[in-house]
Amino acid sequence: MTPALEIRGLTKRFGSAAAVDGVDLKVAAGLFVTLLGPSGCGKSTLLRAVAGFAPPESGTIHVAGRDITREVPHRRPVTIVFQDYALFPHMTVAGNIGFGCEMKGLAPAAVASRVEEMLALVRLPGLSGRYPEQLSGGQRQRVALARALAPDPVLLLLDEPLAALDLQLRREMQGELKAIQRRTGKTFVFVTHDQEEAMAMSDLIAVMRNGRIEQIGPPEAVYRDPANSFVAGFLGAANLVPVEVVGTGSGMLTVVAEGLQWTLPAERVTSGEKPEPGDAAVMMIRPESLRPLPDDAQAHSLAVNGRVIDRTFLGGRVVLSLELPGGQVIRAELPPHEAEGLGGQVRLAPRASEVALLVENVGSGSNKER
Amino acid sequence: MRGGWALPLWFWLFVAYLFLPLVVMALMGFRDSNFVAFPIQTWTSRWYTGVLADGDMLAAIWLSARVALWSTLLSLAVGLPTGLLVARTCGALRALLIASVVLPAFLPVIVSSVALRMYLGVIGLEPGVAAISFGHAVGSVPFVVIMVLTRIEAMGPNLADAARNLGADDLIVFARITLPFLAPALIGAFLFCILLSFEDFARSFFLGGFEPTFPVLLFARLRFGFDPGLAAVSTLVLVVSVAVGLVAERYVRAKGLRP
Numbered sequence: 356m357t358p359a360l361e362i363r364g365l366t367k368r369f370g371s372a373a374a375v376d377g378v379d380l381k382v383a384a385g386l387f388v389t390l391l392g393p394s395g396c397g398k399s400t401l402l403r404a405v406a407g408f409a410p411p412e413s414g415t416i417h418v419a420g421r422d423i424t425r426e427v428p429h430r431r432p433v434t435i436v437f438q439d440y441a442l443f444p445h446m447t448v449a450g451n452i453g454f455g456c457e458m459k460g461l462a463p464a465a466v467a468s469r470v471e472e473m474l475a476l477v478r479l480p481g482l483s484g485r486y487p488e489q490l491s492g493g494q495r496q497r498v499a500l501a502r503a504l505a506p507d508p509v510l511l512l513l514d515e516p517l518a519a520l521d522l523q524l525r526r527e528m529q530g531e532l533k534a535i536q537r538r539t540g541k542t543f544v545f546v547t548h549d550q551e552e553a554m555a556m557s558d559l560i561a562v563m564r565n566g567r568i569e570q571i572g573p574p575e576a577v578y579r580d581p582a583n584s585f586v587a588g589f590l591g592a593a594n595l596v597p598v599e600v601v602g603t604g605s606g607m608l609t610v611v612a613e614g615l616q617w618t619l620p621a622e623r624v625t626s627g628e629k630p631e632p633g634d635a636a637v638m639m640i641r642p643e644s645l646r647p648l649p650d651d652a653q654a655h656s657l658a659v660n661g662r663v664i665d666r667t668f669l670g671g672r673v674v675l676s677l678e679l680p681g682g683q684v685i686r687a688e689l690p691p692h693e694a695e696g697l698g699g700q701v702r703l704a705p706r707a708s709e710v711a712l713l714v715e716n717v718g719s720g721s722n723k724e725r
Numbered sequence: 726m727r728g729g730w731a732l733p734l735w736f737w738l739f740v741a742y743l744f745l746p747l748v749v750m751a752l753m754g755f756r757d758s759n760f761v762a763f764p765i766q767t768w769t770s771r772w773y774t775g776v777l778a779d780g781d782m783l784a785a786i787w788l789s790a791r792v793a794l795w796s797t798l799l800s801l802a803v804g805l806p807t808g809l810l811v812a813r814t815c816g817a818l819r820a821l822l823i824a825s826v827v828l829p830a831f832l833p834v835i836v837s838s839v840a841l842r843m844y845l846g847v848i849g850l851e852p853g854v855a856a857i858s859f860g861h862a863v864g865s866v867p868f869v870v871i872m873v874l875t876r877i878e879a880m881g882p883n884l885a886d887a888a889r890n891l892g893a894d895d896l897i898v899f900a901r902i903t904l905p906f907l908a909p910a911l912i913g914a915f916l917f918c919i920l921l922s923f924e925d926f927a928r929s930f931f932l933g934g935f936e937p938t939f940p941v942l943l944f945a946r947l948r949f950g951f952d953p954g955l956a957a958v959s960t961l962v963l964v965v966s967v968a969v970g971l972v973a974e975r976y977v978r979a980k981g982l983r984p
């Protein structure tokens with residue numbers, strides 16, 4: 356089947372800086388794909404390039420098999436929901452939603468029935484005569500969505516459409532956006548810098564940094580098997596401990612850092628490169644994977660011995676800051692009943708499937724910006 | 726609100742200073758005498774009704790109205806595209822464009838008038854309606870450009886992009902999005918240009934032919950002394966101008982765009 360969107364080698368420069376730097380991306384029809392990354396990573400520029408507002412220097416963009424790289428914006432089979440919604444202030448809700456159909460040359464009666472259909476889809480019946488300034492933020496959001504869906508595009512692009520909403524409304528709209536995507540079967544390409552939002556809504560997440568896609572995959576796969584420490588730190592919280600690989604063999608790896616030694620299954624190397632003894636690497640341990648070891652436990656290959664230097668109660672979980680023997684500080688998140696009585700020297704261990712070893716140039720990618 | 730009486734008193738004294746002359750003028754139009762003086766012993770409405778029978782005066786007002794309309798249309802025709810052009814430039818070029826467009830507004834009107842009179846002579850345009858209209862447009866275009874520019878900046882780039890994204894070409898974007906968005910500024914600019922042109926004396930005086938515009942005729946009659954008739958016609962013009970000005974002011978400050 357032809358992919359709904361296929362981008363090959365796309366590069367877009369502003370001056371000498373590449374905002375999008377050789378991006379390849381293939382999206383099958385009917386998927387909800389999220390471009391996730393910090394501000395300035397090129398995700399919005401990539402979206403604007405697909406819509407035709409940021410002509411690329413090189414590369415191609417195909418939508419449903421058609422090359423639209425050089426097509427003018429108003430003839431592309433894609434529509435955008437803008438971050439500020441960009442509703443036409445002098446047109447009613449019906450005028451806004453019907454605009455795209457009108458441009459396609461639909462008869463007034465057909466436009467009107469499509470508008471009603473869209474209003475029902477976004478659950479705003481009866482508001483067709485209102486003006487944008489008379490609507491709440493959430494309602495404007497829905498109108499913007501309805502307007503973009505009305506002309507029946509192949510691809511719907513959403514540029515951080517929930518960023519302006521407050522937290523509760525945002526959660527609500529996340530569920531609704533996803534439901535509408537399922538119901539319409541449209542391909543959504545969604546841009547956000549909010550990793551929780553990305554995980555909650557997407558079939559696929561493409562994590563972007565510096566104009567490149569660092570990793571793409573289903574949320575759970577990217578979360579569990581990050582390709583590098585940037586992805587590990589951006590998607591969820593991660594403890595990233597620099598280590599050195601000292602032993603390989605029989606499907607296991609041994610890594611050391613000052614004051615600690617860990618042994619883990621070789622398949623937990625998720626960065627793709629095969630480590631050799633002597634390689635520098637980063638050990639990723641998810642805070643929520645750490646659990647206390649029983650006092651009488653045997654030596655554990657992933658045991659973390661540390662001293663509790665801070666304890667924060669967050670209701671459903673307790674966050675501990677642990678200082679490891681080598682001075683590294685890591686974070687552990689435990690259910691309150693398991694954190695009970697923990698203090699001073701503690702002994703915790705993650706599940707082997709919840710750690711990852713990332714072989715890479717340590718230091719370059721270990722920032723935890725989110 | 727707390728506060729002393731000194732500031733309010735100062736304010737109202739100044740308001741009185743501003744408006745008392747106008748009140749005196751309006752009242753003087755009712756004086757049953759050929760001379761302007763106080764007190765008013767007998768009252769009459771003959772000066773006000775007399776304006777309607779004053780053929781020269783009506784002709785002058787009609788000429789001023791025509792000049793106002795033509796110069797305003799010309800100002801809009803020049804100012805709207807200029808504003809749109811300035812809006813899409815930035816940096817030094819933008820500063821240069823704005824400076825060159827706004828400069829005429831700061832030129833002494835009398836200097837501008839003399840220069841225009843000479844220039845029109847050079848290009849062979851006779852003094853008259855066309856000449857005055859061109860002259861007035863020179864003075865009005867800066868205001869149109871600034872009003873258009875201010876409004877278009879408030880629009881942001883996404884509205885036009887959204888329309889384009891939904892299938893509108895450049896012409897449709899202009900007609901369906903940009904122009905309606907600019908409408909309040911254009912209506913406001915239209916009314917202000919009308920007022921600017923109607924009240925202008927210097928350019929009309931220098932660029933006019935034998936037919937006087939309203940301010941020029943008023944000036945000519947003043948040289949033969951005041952009579953209550955001048956007070957009456959001035960008051961009538963004042964009332965109309967204030968009404969137009971208030972409407973214009975409302976449009977310029979309009980936030981809402983609904984028709």
